[in-house]
Amino acid sequence: MSDKVRIAIIGAGAVSDFHHVPGINVDPRAELVAVCDPNEALLAQREKDWGPVKTTTDVQVIADDKEIDAVIIATPNFTHKEITLACLAGGKHVMCEKPLGLCFADAAEMYRAARDRDLRHMTAFTYRFAPSMRFLRDLVHSGKLGEPRHFRSQRFLDLPETSWGWRQYKDKAGAGDLFDMTIHRIDFAQDLIGPIKSVCGAIAQFTPRDVTEDGQSCPPSEVDDWSSLIGRFENGAVGVWEGSTVMKGHHNNGIGFEWAEVNGSEGSAVYQLTDPNVILVGKYGGSMEKVPIPEEHLVIPGSPRDPHAGEPSTVFRYDLVWEFVSAIVEGRDAIPGFDHGASAQFIADAVLESNEKRTWVDIDYDLG
Numbered sequence: 001m002s003d004k005v006r007i008a009i010i011g012a013g014a015v016s017d018f019h020h021v022p023g024i025n026v027d028p029r030a031e032l033v034a035v036c037d038p039n040e041a042l043l044a045q046r047e048k049d050w051g052p053v054k055t056t057t058d059v060q061v062i063a064d065d066k067e068i069d070a071v072i073i074a075t076p077n078f079t080h081k082e083i084t085l086a087c088l089a090g091g092k093h094v095m096c097e098k099p100l101g102l103c104f105a106d107a108a109e110m111y112r113a114a115r116d117r118d119l120r121h122m123t124a125f126t127y128r129f130a131p132s133m134r135f136l137r138d139l140v141h142s143g144k145l146g147e148p149r150h151f152r153s154q155r156f157l158d159l160p161e162t163s164w165g166w167r168q169y170k171d172k173a174g175a176g177d178l179f180d181m182t183i184h185r186i187d188f189a190q191d192l193i194g195p196i197k198s199v200c201g202a203i204a205q206f207t208p209r210d211v212t213e214d215g216q217s218c219p220p221s222e223v224d225d226w227s228s229l230i231g232r233f234e235n236g237a238v239g240v241w242e243g244s245t246v247m248k249g250h251h252n253n254g255i256g257f258e259w260a261e262v263n264g265s266e267g268s269a270v271y272q273l274t275d276p277n278v279i280l281v282g283k284y285g286g287s288m289e290k291v292p293i294p295e296e297h298l299v300i301p302g303s304p305r306d307p308h309a310g311e312p313s314t315v316f317r318y319d320l321v322w323e324f325v326s327a328i329v330e331g332r333d334a335i336p337g338f339d340h341g342a343s344a345q346f347i348a349d350a351v352l353e354s355n356e357k358r359t360w361v362d363i364d365y366d367l368g
């Protein structure tokens with residue numbers, strides 16, 4: 001019997017390597033014990049990269065393994081629900097990547113399954129963990145900006161226009177930029193300002209992506225390259241969101257461009273992913289000024305991670321695992337949970353509905 005939280009990674013692709021496994025490695029309470037992926041060559045590579053672990057191509061083996069306490073699911077979107085339900089049935093705590101499912105009904109079912117078994121559940125909404133985002137939240141919630149009136153976010157990536165793999169097919173991804181990128185911003189806007197009550201959305205596709213990186217032709221993309229919405233929050237504030245994956249010149253060494261601001265009755269503040277240890281703050285009659293994030297906010301409370309080691313726009317992502325493991329060892333809800341994932345999913349679905357019907361859509365859901 002281990003005194004550590006024994007974690008399995010399901011889906012050994014890009015995001016697991018980028019921050020979930022490094023997150024486990026900086027948490028002394030956690031241990032990576034197993035990896036599951038259908039790609040056997042990748043499994044062999046990960047065993048070399050990540051150290052000695054059990055490997056399997058079969059999710060059910062992970063779900064049934066009594067020596068695994070928790071799983072991190074980082075597979076293509078269409079597999080999230082089935083894998084989550086199997087792992088919850090096997091008694092595992094689950095952190096699942098966003099979007100939780102292909103639609104709200106999937107996400108709500110995942111939430112109910114975790115809640116009804118009293119297991120910890122977490123949606124990997126990464127940007128909530130950026131130091132400047134957490135500091136912005138403190139400024140808004142402590143009233144330092146006055147009444148929040150307006151939220152605005154922009155997330156631009158400069159990705160190649162070749163095939164996006166599974167990400168460009170509706171049955172595998174659900175939607176494009178909207179479910180990949182804008183859904184994070186829907187989530188953190190609600191975390192900052194409160195529930196959204198209605199939205200008007202629009203999406204567009206700019207490029208067919210019918211050629212793979214190595215020049216082979218492939219079925220064209222079915223999803224959006226640009227997603228946007230305007231929305232009204234229950235507290236009277238308004239919001240504007242925009243994201244795109246093909247904005248030239250916004251590459252920034254892969255980080256892209258991200259800006260999110262809250263404008264309140266007393267002041268304004270801005271989070272930027274490219275500079276996550278600094279916030280811009282402005283007051284009436286003044287100008288926006290850079291303020292360094294106080295040392296105690298640079299890392300999630302309790303984590304031994306050195307906030308000055310590594311690339312700032314990468315390393316805060318390791319804190320997701322800290323939150324997930326803290327929730328497990330403390331026996332409390334992880335934040336953001338599947339309920340937050342389902343809420344953002346309902347709103348993202350509403351953006352698609354709004355775009356199709358060319359009308360505003362009310363946000364009114366029941367998690368059951």
Ligand SMILES: NC(=O)c1ccc[n+]([C@@H]2O[C@H](COP(=O)([O-])OP(=O)(O)OC[C@H]3O[C@@H](n4cnc5c(N)ncnc54)[C@H](O)[C@@H]3O)[C@@H](O)[C@H]2O)c1
Binds near residue numbers: 014015097180
């Ligand atoms: N939170 C974030 O910031 C963030 C960033 C990137 C990706 N993501 C999300 O993470 C997920 C994975 O994205 P990625 O970029 O790592 O994709 P990826 O394509 O690089 O990796 C996905 C992996 O899952 C494996 N896989 C496919 N079906 C599987 C199954 N049934 N069981 C086990 N493994 C399976 C694939 O072989 C692949 O290795 C997506 O849902 C994506 O939206 C989130």
